[in-house]
Amino acid sequence: MDVVIRNANLADGRQGVDIAIEAGRIAAIGPALAVTAGREIDAGGDLVSAPFVDAHFHMDATLSYGLPRVNASGTLLEGIALWGELKPDLTQQALIGRALQYCDWAVARGLLAIRSHVDVCDDRLLAVEALLEVKRLVAPYLDLQLVAFPQDGVLRSPTALANLKRAIAMGVDVVGGIPHFERTMADGAESVRILCEFAAEQGLRVDMHCDESDDPHSRHIETLAYESNRLGLHGRVTGSHLTSMHSMDNYYVSKLLPLIREGGVAAIANPLINITLQGRHDTYPKRRGMTRVPELLAAGIDVAFGHDCVMDPWYSLGSGDMLEVAQMGLHVAQMTGQDAMRACFEAVTTTPARILGLEQYGIAVGNHADLVLLDAADPVEAIRLRAARRLVMRRGAVIAEAPRANARLDLPGRPDSVNFRLNR
Numbered sequence: 001m002d003v004v005i006r007n008a009n010l011a012d013g014r015q016g017v018d019i020a021i022e023a024g025r026i027a028a029i030g031p032a033l034a035v036t037a038g039r040e041i042d043a044g045g046d047l048v049s050a051p052f053v054d055a056h057f058h059m060d061a062t063l064s065y066g067l068p069r070v071n072a073s074g075t076l077l078e079g080i081a082l083w084g085e086l087k088p089d090l091t092q093q094a095l096i097g098r099a100l101q102y103c104d105w106a107v108a109r110g111l112l113a114i115r116s117h118v119d120v121c122d123d124r125l126l127a128v129e130a131l132l133e134v135k136r137l138v139a140p141y142l143d144l145q146l147v148a149f150p151q152d153g154v155l156r157s158p159t160a161l162a163n164l165k166r167a168i169a170m171g172v173d174v175v176g177g178i179p180h181f182e183r184t185m186a187d188g189a190e191s192v193r194i195l196c197e198f199a200a201e202q203g204l205r206v207d208m209h210c211d212e213s214d215d216p217h218s219r220h221i222e223t224l225a226y227e228s229n230r231l232g233l234h235g236r237v238t239g240s241h242l243t244s245m246h247s248m249d250n251y252y253v254s255k256l257l258p259l260i261r262e263g264g265v266a267a268i269a270n271p272l273i274n275i276t277l278q279g280r281h282d283t284y285p286k287r288r289g290m291t292r293v294p295e296l297l298a299a300g301i302d303v304a305f306g307h308d309c310v311m312d313p314w315y316s317l318g319s320g321d322m323l324e325v326a327q328m329g330l331h332v333a334q335m336t337g338q339d340a341m342r343a344c345f346e347a348v349t350t351t352p353a354r355i356l357g358l359e360q361y362g363i364a365v366g367n368h369a370d371l372v373l374l375d376a377a378d379p380v381e382a383i384r385l386r387a388a389r390r391l392v393m394r395r396g397a398v399i400a401e402a403p404r405a406n407a408r409l410d411l412p413g414r415p416d417s418v419n420f421r422l423n424r
C-alpha cells in the first residue's frame, strides 16, 4: 500500500478503523488492517472525513472587497450595483490571481470541490474565460464546477441569454438564473421555463439563485419545481438561497414542500450571507432570512450549506472554512439536536457532493483517496471546534498538513481529574 491511516473515526459513526490507500484510491477499510505501507499516519482516534464541498460560491468576485468601494447599506441590491461598477475594470490576470489565492485557502481547509457561479452579463465573458482557466489549473487539487450565472437577469439584460449559451459552449457546466431579479414575477417565471428547457436540451444541471428576497410573494421555487418535474430533470436541479420561504405563509409552504420533493429539486442555503443580507428592511423583530432548512430536510429534500461569498461586494469576511458555514447554519436554523448537528456536517460534505454529481466521493473502498483528517473525534465536535485540518489528501497525496496547536498550563497542584483532550 502507498499509505495507511490508523485508528480513524468516520463520519458514519465507525470508530478506530484503518484506511489503506493505493494508487490514489481507497483500497481497504477495517479494524487493524494487516498491511504495510510507504507511509503510516496515526489518526489517534480523530475523524477522517470526505473533503468539504461548497455547493454555492462566486469565485469571480472573491477577494475583491473594497473594489472600487465598500457596500455601505449591506444589502443584496447595493452589492449587485457595486459588482456592476467593478465589472468594466476586471482583468483576466486579476480574476485568476484572486481565484487561485482563494483556492490556496480552500485546499488548506480541506475544501476540495466548489460549485462557483460565474457572471455572464459582461459581453467580453472575461470572467468565464478566467474561471475556465482556473478550473484547468486547479484540477489536480480541487474540482471546480462552473455555473453560467446571468447576474443582471436573463430577460432583463439584453445579451444575457446569448452570453449564457456562449459560456456553456465554452465549457461552463451548469445553467444558472436569477428569476427574482427579472422585472416582473411573470418574467421571472418565464426565465425559469426558458433556462430549464435549455438545460434539458443540453443534458445539463440547473442551479438558480431563486427567491433571494424577504418578499413572501417571491415564489419562483414553485415554477422551478414545476419545470423540473415537467422536463424530467429530477436530481439535477437546485434552488439556491430560497430565502423568501423564511417569510412565506405556513399554509402555502405546506403545499410547496411536497412540490419541491416531487420535482427532485435540491436546496442550498447560504447561512453566512443570508443572515447578513436578509432582513435589512426590517426594524424589529428582524427576520433571519435563511430558508426553512429543518422543514426541507424533513420533507426528504437535499439541503446543502454554501459559503456564497468571501470578501466581495456582498460579504466582508470568510476564509473558505466550511465548518464556519456549518456552524452558522446550525445556529440560524436552531439545529441543536445530535442528529440535526450531524445533518449540518452532511450539508457541507455528502449532500453538496450529491448536488454537484461528484463521482467516487466518500470514504468507501474503490473511491478516490480524497479526505480530511480533522482534529476532532466526530462531526459534531468538528463543528464545535471548527477543527483544525491535520491533513488534507487528494488522490492519495498529502496536499496540506498542519500540526495540532495545543496547550496545557503547567500549574503546581493542578487536579488531574478532567479527562477531556486539551482542546475538546
Ligand SMILES: [Zn+2]
Residues within 6 Å of the ligand: 056, 057, 058, 117, 209, 308
Ligand atoms: Zn450566490
